[in-house]
Amino acid sequence: MSRLVVISNRVGDPRKVAAGGLAVALGDALATSGGLWFGWSGKIVEDGATGEGELHQQRAGNVELVTIDLSREDHDTYYTGYSNQALWPAFHYRLDLADFGSGFFAGYQRVNRLFARKLAPLLRDDDVIWVHDYHLIPLASELRSLGCRQRIGFFLHIPLPPPPILAAIPGHEWLMRSFFAYDLVGLQTNEDADHFGRFLVGEAHAERLADGRFSAYGRTMRAQAFPIGIDVDEFQGLAESPESRETETTLKQQYAHRRLLVGIDRLDYSKGLPRRLRAFRELLANYPETRNSATLIQVASPTRESVDAYADIRHELESLAGEINGAYGELDWMPIRYMHRTWARKRLPGLYRAAKVALVTPLRDGMNLVAKEYVAMQDETDPGVLVLSRFAGAAEQMREALLVNPYDIPATAQTIQRALQMPLAERRERHAVLLKRIREYDVHAWRKDFLGVLAETAEAAPVT
Ligand SMILES: O=P(O)(O)OC[C@H]1O[C@H](O[C@H]2O[C@H](CO)[C@@H](O)[C@H](O)[C@H]2O)[C@H](O)[C@@H](O)[C@@H]1O
Numbered sequence: 001m002s003r004l005v006v007i008s009n010r011v012g013d014p015r016k017v018a019a020g021g022l023a024v025a026l027g028d029a030l031a032t033s034g035g036l037w038f039g040w041s042g043k044i045v046e047d048g049a050t051g052e053g054e055l056h057q058q059r060a061g062n063v064e065l066v067t068i069d070l071s072r073e074d075h076d077t078y079y080t081g082y083s084n085q086a087l088w089p090a091f092h093y094r095l096d097l098a099d100f101g102s103g104f105f106a107g108y109q110r111v112n113r114l115f116a117r118k119l120a121p122l123l124r125d126d127d128v129i130w131v132h133d134y135h136l137i138p139l140a141s142e143l144r145s146l147g148c149r150q151r152i153g154f155f156l157h158i159p160l161p162p163p164p165i166l167a168a169i170p171g172h173e174w175l176m177r178s179f180f181a182y183d184l185v186g187l188q189t190n191e192d193a194d195h196f197g198r199f200l201v202g203e204a205h206a207e208r209l210a211d212g213r214f215s216a217y218g219r220t221m222r223a224q225a226f227p228i229g230i231d232v233d234e235f236q237g238l239a240e241s242p243e244s245r246e247t248e249t250t251l252k253q254q255y256a257h258r259r260l261l262v263g264i265d266r267l268d269y270s271k272g273l274p275r276r277l278r279a280f281r282e283l284l285a286n287y288p289e290t291r292n293s294a295t296l297i298q299v300a301s302p303t304r305e306s307v308d309a310y311a312d313i314r315h316e317l318e319s320l321a322g323e324i325n326g327a328y329g330e331l332d333w334m335p336i337r338y339m340h341r342t343w344a345r346k347r348l349p350g351l352y353r354a355a356k357v358a359l360v361t362p363l364r365d366g367m368n369l370v371a372k373e374y375v376a377m378q379d380e381t382d383p384g385v386l387v388l389s390r391f392a393g394a395a396e397q398m399r400e401a402l403l404v405n406p407y408d409i410p411a412t413a414q415t416i417q418r419a420l421q422m423p424l425a426e427r428r429e430r431h432a433v434l435l436k437r438i439r440e441y442d443v444h445a446w447r448k449d450f451l452g453v454l455a456e457t458a459e460a461a462p463v464t
């Protein structure tokens with residue numbers, strides 16, 4: 001059987017806690033199949049010091065982890081710069097926040113080349129290679145130029161915007177050409193796949209063939225949606241951990257006579273947190289019965305703090321939370337319990353189970369695994385309600401959640417109130433459909449589906 005080689009910027013020990021859906025999902029997927037996981041070590045070597053590009057190898061169960069250190073300059077231009085200040089905002093429809101700063105693009109190319117150079121000697125002829133996310137779009141073309149002929153798939157975890165937005169990215173022609181070094185490109189939703197296809201045909205003058213295949217630059221590549229899932233059983237198992245049980249019991253006792261809502265996100269501007277708090281304030285203002293009762297626990301996990309837009313969103317959110325608590329709080333009740341830290345994964349089930357309503361209201365999100373985790377953790381006899389942004393990738397599969405437009409703050413407040421008041425029969429009905437769907441297409445089905453389609457693709461042809 002071929003070995004699976006996964007490459008992503010963020011690498012995690014599949015047996016340990018991680019914040020960020022990619023590391024969680026790949027850890028789950030690799031723990032089943034075994035294989036090699038290659039990526040950044042998380043270590044930055046200060047300029048001038050030795051050790052840049054050094055490889056670290058360790059075994060985690062049946063997974064061999066190989067990680068690489070980055071120099072300060074490479075990290076700042078490739079990860080903080082081009083990946084998170086250019087591609088991330090642009091792909092999340094936020095050209096206003098995009099910075100195509102000088103040096104970013106060169107750093108991005110340099111690190112992709114470095115990854116290829118370090119990885120190529122570790123590869124076997126019959127390996128199946130699976131590259132992940134926007135940090136590494138050109139990796140396959142770098143590997144191909146080193147002579148790699150293995151099948152290579154790519155999965156984009158973030159949204160893919162409509163053609164006019166993509167066309168605003170300087171160098172987009174080069175990026176699109178890079179996709180053609182893959183045999184299969186996976187996207188989160190049908191909407192993303194549709195945008196991608198239209199861009200390839202309209203801008204890259206690709207020919208659209210049958211079965212989602214496109215031909216351009218002398219190669220054929222297939223593109224289709226594979227909505228990422230969670231490991232429902234593993235996550236449900238976590239609910240039995242002592243940490244989770246303690247969290248659940250404590251919160252249920254504390255909120256026995258109140259209504260608990262939960263939000264769990266990285267503190268990213270794409271997650272729509274300030275608008276969520278404004279909708280919550282509107283709820284308190286418009287529905288007096290929610291005062292002294294509705295409490296929102298908002299976990300905002302620190303992320304990419306050296307980027308200005310992330311520092312700005314933190315200040316905005318913290319001042320808003322303070323303002324709302326100041327206006328509505330009582331001696332024995334605060335409407336918002338805000339935590340700027342990462343919650344251990346083993347405690348999350350308890351939090352999900354104690355909350356009557358989950359607020360997942362990103363302005364744009366590739367998928368959003370929190371939405372699926374919340375559903376997976378509910379008590380089927382008395383489930384909570386998911387309020388979900390129509391702009392999260394998860395909304396394509398989770399129509400039975402209460403879908404909202406997070407830009408429409410009054411309507412979001414009204415929907416939260418509807419969630420708080422939803423009768424048991426309706427909650428059970430909606431939850432049962434959602435749970436069935438996330439079980440059917442869980443992280444294992446996602447992995448099998450992607451790798452199955454990749455196996456069907458023709459032998460890799462040389463890149464011209
Ligand atoms: O690695 P970081 O810079 O700390 O960021 C964490 C991850 O954020 C993004 O996650 C995406 O993938 C999820 C799983 O497919 C998806 O549900 C979510 O909507 C996306 O935002 C990013 O794409 C990853 O590369 C990061 O590791």
Ligand SMILES: O=c1ccn([C@@H]2O[C@H](COP(=O)(O)OP(=O)(O)O)[C@@H](O)[C@H]2O)c(=O)[nH]1
Pocket residue numbers: 018019020021022024264265266299300301341342343344345348367368369370371373
């Ligand atoms: O404090 C936190 C915040 C998030 N997560 C996990 O990080 C992932 C976030 O993935 P999602 O797809 O929702 O968004 P992303 O952060 O990848 O954009 C989920 O599995 C969460 O359970 C966590 O363990 N602790």
